[in-house]
Amino acid sequence: MICSFTNQSGISRGEVTSEEYEQELKGFGFDRVYLCPHQHHEECRCRKPSIGMLLQAAKENNLDLKDCVVIGDRWTDMLAASEVGCLKILVITGAGKEALNKYQNHEYFGQWSMVSPDFVARDFQEAANWVLSR
Template identity: 50%
Template sequence: MDHPFVSFTNQPGISAGKASKQEFVEELKEFGFDDTFICPHDRNERCHCRKPNTGMLIAAAEKHELDLKKCVVIGDRWSDIVAADKVKSMKILVKTGAGQSAITEHYDRLKNIKIDYLADNLNDAVNWLYQHFQIKKES
C-alpha cells in the first residue's frame, strides 16, 4: 500500500488492567487500519509515547519509512493535534468524539496551532483530503 492507514492511540486502561493491548489491536484492525501504535501508559507515567508526545508517530514513521511532514493526522483530541504539530504533519480535527471539547475546553492548548481542517466527522475529513489533494476515489 502506498499510504498506510495507521492508528495511534492512548489507552491507559491497558496498564490499569481493564483491557489488553491485543483487544485494541484487533478492534482497530476491524476498522481497517494497516497498523496500530498504542500507548498503554497512564498520564502520570510520563512516557515518551503518550500523546501529546511524539513517540508513537516517530515509531510509525520509522517502521513504515514515512516522512511525517507529508503525513496527515486526523484526531478528535487536543493531544492528537499537538503531537501532529510537533512533527509538522497536516492536522485535521474532527468535531465528533472529544473534538468539540478539544475546541472549547482545550482552546488554550490549540490557540497557537494552525489546524489545516476542522471536520464535522471522519467522513468529512476524508472527503476534504480527497478534494484537497485532488485524489479520485476508488469505486
Template identity: 50%
Template sequence: MIRKLEAVFIDRDGTIGGTGHFIHPNDFVPYEFSRTAIQLLQSQGIKIFGFTNQHRVSRGEASIVEFQKEFLSYGFDDGFICPHSLLDSCVCRKPNPGMLLEAASIYNLNLKNCVVIGDVGGTDMLAAQAVGALKILVLTGWGKGSLSQYRVEWKDVEPDYIAENLLEAVKCILDQ
C-alpha cells in the same frame, strides 16, 4: 499542502466512534460513517494507522493486542497504542509524538507527508504539530470542546482543517 500523501493516522475514541471516553474494544462501536471513511482511504491505497492513548491497559482493563486486533478489523494497516498511565513519563503518550515517530521508523514515512485526524486539540493536534503532519480536527467526541473550553491547552496551534466528522475529513484529504 502535502506533496504525496503517505499515511493517515486516526485517533480512536471520539474520532472513529465512542464518546471520547474509554470503551473496551469488545464493546466499541464505530460511528456509522467511519467504515465508509476507512474504505475510501483503502480504495486509494493510502496507509491507515490508528493511534490512541489507552492508560486502562496499564490497569489491566484491556490489552494492547485487543486494541491492535480492533484496528486491524476495521481495515487499518497497523495500530499504535500508548498503554502507559497518566503518571508515567513516556515518549509515546499524546501529545508526545512517540507513536507517530515509531510508525515512521517502521514504515519509512516522512511525517510531513502524513495526516493526523483526531478530536482532541491538546493531544492529537499537538502530536501532529510536533512532527509537521497535516492536522485535521473533527467535531465529534471532544472536538467541539477542544475548540472552546479546552482551547487554552493548545492555543499556539491551529488545525489545518476542521471537519464535522471522520468522513468529511477523509473527503477533504482526497479532494486535495
C-alpha cells in the same frame, strides 16, 4: 497506509489488553496500530502529545511525516501532529467538540494555544473527503 496512534491507559490498569484494542482498530480498517498503554503520571515518551508513536510509525513504515495527515478528536492529536509537521484535522465527534470549544474560547495555554487545526471536520468521512480533495 492508514495508522492509528492512541493513548489507552486502560491497558496498564488491566481493564483491556493491547491485543483487543489492536484487533478492534484493525477491524475499522487501520493497517497499523500504535498504542500507548501508560497512564498520565508515568511521563512516557509515547503518550500524546509526545511524538513517540508518530516517530515509531514513520521509522517502521518509511514515512515522511511532513507528507502525512493526522485526524483526531483531541487537542493532544493536534499537538503531536504539529510538532512533527503533519497536516492536522480535528473531527468534532467524540471529544472533538469540547476540544474545539476550548480552542475557540482561548482556554488552551502555552504550547497548547500555539497550535490550530488545518481543517475542522464534522466526522471522519468529511475529514477523509477533505484530504482526498487536496
